[in-house]
Amino acid sequence: MIVLIWQRCCRRRRRRRRSRRLCLSCAILSEANRPASMLASQKLASRCLRCLVRCKSTTSIGSGSNSSRAKASVVAEQSLGIIGVPFAKGQGKQGVELAPDLLRQSNLRQVLQSSHDGLVIRDYGNLQYAVDETLLQQQRVHYHHIRNYADFMACNRALIEQVKLMLQQNSQFLAIGGDHAIGFGSVAGHLQHTPNLSLVWIDAHADINLHSTSQSGNIHGMPVSFLLEQLRTTWQHAGLNEIAPNCLPKDQLVYIGLRDIDPYEAFILNKFGIRYYAMDTIDRVGVPKIIEMTLDALNPQNKIHVSFDIDALDSNVAPSTGTAVRGGLTLREGISIVEALRDTKRVQGVDLVEINPKLGNERDVRTTVESGLEILKSMFGYRRSGHWSNIDTGILGSD
Numbered sequence: 001m002i003v004l005i006w007q008r009c010c011r012r013r014r015r016r017r018r019s020r021r022l023c024l025s026c027a028i029l030s031e032a033n034r035p036a037s038m039l040a041s042q043k044l045a046s047r048c049l050r051c052l053v054r055c056k057s058t059t060s061i062g063s064g065s066n067s068s069r070a071k072a073s074v075v076a077e078q079s080l081g082i083i084g085v086p087f088a089k090g091q092g093k094q095g096v097e098l099a100p101d102l103l104r105q106s107n108l109r110q111v112l113q114s115s116h117d118g119l120v121i122r123d124y125g126n127l128q129y130a131v132d133e134t135l136l137q138q139q140r141v142h143y144h145h146i147r148n149y150a151d152f153m154a155c156n157r158a159l160i161e162q163v164k165l166m167l168q169q170n171s172q173f174l175a176i177g178g179d180h181a182i183g184f185g186s187v188a189g190h191l192q193h194t195p196n197l198s199l200v201w202i203d204a205h206a207d208i209n210l211h212s213t214s215q216s217g218n219i220h221g222m223p224v225s226f227l228l229e230q231l232r233t234t235w236q237h238a239g240l241n242e243i244a245p246n247c248l249p250k251d252q253l254v255y256i257g258l259r260d261i262d263p264y265e266a267f268i269l270n271k272f273g274i275r276y277y278a279m280d281t282i283d284r285v286g287v288p289k290i291i292e293m294t295l296d297a298l299n300p301q302n303k304i305h306v307s308f309d310i311d312a313l314d315s316n317v318a319p320s321t322g323t324a325v326r327g328g329l330t331l332r333e334g335i336s337i338v339e340a341l342r343d344t345k346r347v348q349g350v351d352l353v354e355i356n357p358k359l360g361n362e363r364d365v366r367t368t369v370e371s372g373l374e375i376l377k378s379m380f381g382y383r384r385s386g387h388w389s390n391i392d393t394g395i396l397g398s399d
């Protein structure tokens, strides 16, 4: 008995000692306030017991290197960059720009961290952008009939660069909208970093309108049309080849949850044979089959981008959103879908968009935010079936 206690004690002490050694990401991200000299002398472990990740690169940050150089050279295996994109000009309702900060205040970071204790999280704050004269000119001459084209382009141009940066520094990224217009920049930036990409667009809407087909003039109903090669010519004055040279192949796009498709969108989807699982198909075959068909359609070598519009969920679990449509996915169905995608271990980029805290009452807002957090939690590691890591497995004694 005494020997057993002594052994357990030693094990704990050893663990505590080791946990003081940090991987480069933890040293930089969690101890950001330390003076650079201390950072440089930080003893680095090849396996960090704080975040339980093995660094792909354990480049030394000694020899007087500054921390920003060290930062750029490291990608922890399970690290997540988060960017808030408070863009609301893709549609007409104020409030969707408040979602990134509201999710942060609702403990986004803690929720993600507690669902996956190996995850190293870095929050890059909220995206800023500036509109320039060229974009205003494009808007005046070619796209005056759709709303806020110049802002849309300026924001997405900045987002493309931000996504590329986050993927240089992290293994995954999360973009929090804002409205779904940001789906263009998020996926386009992802495609520039990882040209072999598959996209799963989970939404009540197809968001594949062209400027010539949109009935609302709202650009949050158009982002997908900027991404597909076959539709590029319809945006010939937008300079897409310069800002977003890589396109998404139409067979690597799958929609889930659609139930409000405009006539021209239905025409486009069918003309190009784009796979979409609308709610009627989901009702008919069930979520497990939808997941199976989705995974079968995606190239298994590709990384995956999941663009999740909160309005994919039924309005009883996500009431605070600008274009709610009844009869959507239950929260359980939404969770099952993102769990299955996560289990591929290929998800590299995620968007969560269209939460609008100015719509509905306090309870509606809370319900919507909580649903969003549940989706993200499962997306980034939480298992309903339970799991263990970073615990004292000697607790039951050795046999």
Ligand SMILES: NC(=[NH2+])NCCC[C@H](N)C(=O)O
Pocket (backbone or CB within 6 Å): 179, 180, 181, 205, 206, 207, 209, 214, 215, 216, 217, 218, 220, 221, 222, 260, 262, 309, 311, 323, 354
């Ligand atoms: N991401 C969204 N909530 N999109 C809604 C789009 C609605 C409609 N199809 C439109 O183009 O205006």
